Structures are given as structure tokens and as C-alpha cells.
Amino acid sequence: MSSFRMTHNHTHTLKGKLFPWDRxxxxxxxxxxxxxxxxxxxxxxxxxxxxxxxxxxxxYVNPAFYNVTGFSIKEIVGKKAPxxxxxxxxxxxxxxxxxxxxxxxxxxxxxxxxxxDDSNYVTDVVIIxxxxxxxxxxxxxxxxRDITHATEQENFIRHSQKMEAIGTLAGGIAHDFNxxxxxxTGNLFVAKKHLTANNPAHxxxxxxxxxxxxxxxxxxQILFFSHQQKDLRHPVxxxxxxxxxxxxxxxxxxxxxxxxxxxxxxxxxxxxDPFQMHQMIMNLCKNAGDALxxxxxTLEISLEENTLSQNLIELFGLxxxxxxxxxxxxxxxxxxxxxxxxIFEPFFTxxxxxxxxxxxxxxxxGIVKSHNGVITVSSKPNHGSTFQVFIPTIQKTSHSxxxxxxxxxxxxxxxxxxxxxTFLF
Numbered sequence: 001m002s003s004f005r006m007t008h009n010h011t012h013t014l015k016g017k018l019f020p021w022d023r024x025x026x027x028x029x030x031x032x033x034x035x036x037x038x039x040x041x042x043x044x045x046x047x048x049x050x051x052x053x054x055x056x057x058x059x060y061v062n063p064a065f066y067n068v069t070g071f072s073i074k075e076i077v078g079k080k081a082p083x084x085x086x087x088x089x090x091x092x093x094x095x096x097x098x099x100x101x102x103x104x105x106x107x108x109x110x111x112x113x114x115x116x117d118d119s120n121y122v123t124d125v126v127i128i129x130x131x132x133x134x135x136x137x138x139x140x141x142x143x144x145r146d147i148t149h150a151t152e153q154e155n156f157i158r159h160s161q162k163m164e165a166i167g168t169l170a171g172g173i174a175h176d177f178n179x180x181x182x183x184x185t186g187n188l189f190v191a192k193k194h195l196t197a198n199n200p201a202h203x204x205x206x207x208x209x210x211x212x213x214x215x216x217x218x219x220x221q222i223l224f225f226s227h228q229q230k231d232l233r234h235p236v237x238x239x240x241x242x243x244x245x246x247x248x249x250x251x252x253x254x255x256x257x258x259x260x261x262x263x264x265x266x267x268x269x270x271x272x273d274p275f276q277m278h279q280m281i282m283n284l285c286k287n288a289g290d291a292l293x294x295x296x297x298t299l300e301i302s303l304e305e306n307t308l309s310q311n312l313i314e315l316f317g318l319x320x321x322x323x324x325x326x327x328x329x330x331x332x333x334x335x336x337x338x339x340x341x342x343i344f345e346p347f348f349t350x351x352x353x354x355x356x357x358x359x360x361x362x363x364x365x366g367i368v369k370s371h372n373g374v375i376t377v378s379s380k381p382n383h384g385s386t387f388q389v390f391i392p393t394i395q396k397t398s399h400s401x402x403x404x405x406x407x408x409x410x411x412x413x414x415x416x417x418x419x420x421x422t423f424l425f
Contacts, residue, residue, distance in 0.1 A: 048123075048144040051130075054102060054137060056080045070116030097127075102137050104129050113144070121148045153315050178219050185212055213378060235269040236277060238324055242303050245281045251261050253289050256296025264304045264341065267324050268393035272371055280367045283360040284328040284387050291332030291385060300329040316374045316390075323373070323390040331384040340379055364389075 042049050048065040049122040052058050058076050066072055097107050104341065107127045112120050130139040192205050242263055250259060270277075288299050306325035335343070342348045344365040368375045371391055379385035 026287065037159075048142075048146070048192045050076075050142040050144070052140045052142065054140065056140075059139070063412060066142075068115070068144075069120065070316045071389075075116075101127055101129050101140060101231070104131065104137055110147075111144075119145055122151045123147060149311060149315065175257055177215070179211055181216050181219070185209070188212070196197070227346045233271055233273045236272045236274050237267070238270055238272070238277060238326065238391065239263050239265045239267050239303055241274060241277045242281055242326070245278060246301065249282065249285050249289070252297060253299070254293055257289060258296075258298045260300045260301035262300070262304075267303060267305050268322070270371070271323055271394050272391065276327070276367045277372075280364050280389070281326065281328075283364045284326075284389070287360055288328050288330035288332070288385070288387075291330050293335075295332070296329045297384075300327070302327045302329075305393070308390070318374065318390075318392075320392055320395060322393045324393055326389040327386065327387075329384065329386040332383045334385055335377075335379040337383050340377060342375065344375075 014214055042060075042062050045062060046064055048068050049060075050058055050064040050065060051060040057080055058078065061071075061073060061076050065076070097109075101107055106129070107125075109125055110122065111125050112122055114120055124147050125145075126143045128141040128143075129137040132138040150404075168336055174401075188205055188209050192202065194207075195201055226336075246259065246261060253259070285299065285301065292299060303324065303326050306323050307321050308318065314316070343361050346362040365375060368389055368391070373389060373391040376388045377385060
């Protein structure tokens with residue numbers, strides 16, 4: 001990495017045109033010391049600092065700029081800062097900014113910039129015009145603070161709050177529908193009892209019963225999404241569940257879809273409802289299979305233990321570091337940003353009318369959240385999609401003896417729990 005530190009000679013060269021040190025007075029020496037102090041401050045600042053001319057040609061960058069972007073001094077000094085200047089000139093919201101800067105106005109805002117590896121990062125930017133001795137704007141001082149992590153955290157919290165609100169609404173609606181289905185099912189049963197064996201009304205009543213069965217199944221999915229479905233949890237080997245799902249899934253997929261598995265059979269136990277884990281994995285795999293249905297491709301399923309970084313723990317608001325990571329990846333059609341933002345919402349689907357309820361990924365989201373886990377998705381159009389699920393492993397102090405007792409009952413014990421709001425036929 002090229003050194004950015006300003007030596008005495010560097011500082012002398014930079015300021016020499018303004019301050020002739022050959023006949024330096026006491027005041028000039030004090031000014032020289034102040035210049036060196038300011039130069040050292042810029043070199044040691046944690047924010048990225050650039051100085052450009054009015055055309056956007058970079059004259060100086062500090063070490064923090066390299067640390068954030070990966071660009072060295074040789075790659076940036078003497079060249080135009082395209083990301084900065086293009087955004088100020090092309091973006092319709094910022095089109096007037098460059099003109100104001102040249103008139104001497106300070107600008108503050110948020111920009112998305114690009115690193116050397118082509119990845120994007122979000123910055124809070126302050127641009128300060130620098131005037132020369134004649135009073136004209138000759139340079140621009142640009143101070144950029146990387147807020148990518150904070151922005152991701154804000155987006156995650158906002159999305160979590162939105163999904164929580166949708167879940168509360170969906171759960172309330174599901175309970176109301178459930179009570180209506182109870183009454184409809186009871187009346188259908190009574191109606192069929194009053195009919196003779198050869199009465200033609202049996203056929204429409206039977207069709208109505210099947211419709212109610214589908215509706216109650218949909219209600220059950222909504223309750224999963226809203227975290228209000230009763231579950232029975234105990235220590236689970238997720239590797240076994242994944243293997244079972246793959247056996248059931250393979251015969252249902254198009255022959256042009258190849259399944260690749262990377263399953264660590266020695267993963268730690270998780271505290272989970274095995275039925276819900278099975279449903280979560282199946283829904284993710286079926287979703288990937290749908291993305292590959294037309295053109296075929298590869299469906300990758302992997303399971304491994306994962307120790308999360310402190311940044312991810314803070315980003316997702318998690319309580320521990322050790323997790324089981326389930327990855328379901330396909331190289332199918334992928335998703336744009338609009339679809340990716342909405343895929344976990346109930347009843348949102350990209351399938352034609354009648355081919356999907358839009359509850360598959362919503363149920364996955366509800367199950368993961370109810371198990372204190374996190375699900376992430378990365379996708380681009382024509383580049384496939386990758387879903388990653390993080391479920392916490394069992395910690396030694398995770399569950400008390402009372403918790404363990406609730407995971408199951410002694411042989412011979414029988415319990416019947418009836419709840420008029422959640423009972424499903």
C-alpha cells in the first residue's frame with residue numbers, strides 16, 4: 001500500500017506557493033506549524049477526506065479513503081472522482097448542487113459510492129468549497145463517512161417492524177376466519193346428516209367441505225407466519241431433517257434440476273419444533289425449484305455450524321454467536337429489488353393467479369423468527385437467489401428443567417388442549 005503520510009517536504013510543497021518559508025517570520029512559522037497540524041489531523045482522521053479542483057480532479061486523499069475503498073493514492077490522485085461528480089451532475093435531485101458549490105455554498109447529503117472491488121457503500125457526505133486569495137472557489141473539500149453498517153441496521157429494524165405489524169394483523173384476521181370456518185364446518189356436517197344417501201346435494205356439500213379444508217390449512221399457515229401457532233419443541237438434529245426433506249423433494253422436481261448437498265452431520269442440536277423445521281426447509285427448496293422449473297439448473301443445499309461476526313450480531317440484534325446456517329441456493333431467474341423487498345409478505349406471489357397462495361416464504365419467515373433466528377436473501381435478476389437461515393444452537397444454559405419438561409410428556413400421559421380461537425378441523 002502506498003504511504004499517504006505527509007512529510008515535512010510534502011507539506012512544504014503543498015503550501016509553498018502561499019507561504020514562502022525562505023524568509024519566514026515568527027508569525028509565518030506559527031502558520032507553518034498550524035498547517036502541519038492540520039495535515040496530520042487529515043492524515044489520521046477516520047473519515048475519508050478528498051480535495052478536488054472545481055472539475056473534480058482529485059488533488060489529495062487521506063489514508064482512511066484507502067481503508068474504506070481499496071483505492072491507492074496512485075489510482076485516485078490526479079484523476080477525476082467519477083462517483084462523486086457524476087452523481088452531483090447526473091442525478092436529477094442533485095443536478096443543481098455543483099452550481100451552488102461553485103458559488104460557495106456548503107452541501108450535505110447521502111451518496112452511494114463504489115469501492116475498488118465494485119461493491120457499493122453508503123456515505124454521509126459534506127462538501128465544502130475552498131476559496132483562494134482572490135475569493136473565488138478553487139477547490140472542494142469532501143468529507144465522507146461510511147454509514148453502510150448503520151444503514152443496513154436501520155433497514156433491518158424497519159423491515160422487522162413492518163413484518164411484525166403485518167404478522168399481528170394477519171394473526172387477528174386468521175383467528176376471525178377460524179371461528180367462521182368452525183361454524184361453516186359444523187353446519188355442513190349437520191346438512192349432510194339430514195340428506196339421504198342418493199341426494200344430489202351431497203356433491204356440492206362435499207366440494208364445500210374440501211374448500212373449507214384448504215381454507216383452514218391456509219389459516220394454519222397464517223398463524224405460523226404470525227408466530228401464533230402452537231408448537232412442540234425439543235432438541236433437534238437439523239441435519240436429519242434436511243436429509244429427510246431432500247429424499248421427499250427429489251422425486252417432485254423437474255428432471256433438469258440437479259441437487260447438490262453439503263450437509264455437516266455433526267452440527268450441534270437446536271431447540272426447535274421438528275415439524276416446523278421440516279416445513280421451513282421444504283418451502284425454501286420448493287421455492288428454489290420453482291425458480292429453476294422452466295430452464296433447469298442447480299439447487300444447492302448446505303448445512304454447517306457458523307460463528308457469527310460481531311457486526312452481524314449487532315445488525316440482527318442476536319443474543320449469541322453460535323448458529324446453524326442453512327443455505328438454499330439456486331442459479332435460476334433471480335429477483336429484482338422490488339420483489340426481494342416483498343417476498344416474505346403474506347399473499348405476495350409472482351406466480352399466476354391460482355398457482356400460489358403467497359404464503360410459502362411468509363411461513364418460512366414466521367418459523368425462523370419464532371425460533372429466534374434470522375433469514376437473509378441475496379438475489380439479482382438472471383443470477384439466481386441465495387437464502388440463508390441462522391438458527392441458534394442449544395447453549396448449556398439455554399433451557400431450564402421446566403423447559404425440558406414442556407418439550408414432551410411421560411409415556412402414557414394424555415392431554416387435550418382446546419382453544420376456540422386456534423382449534424382447526
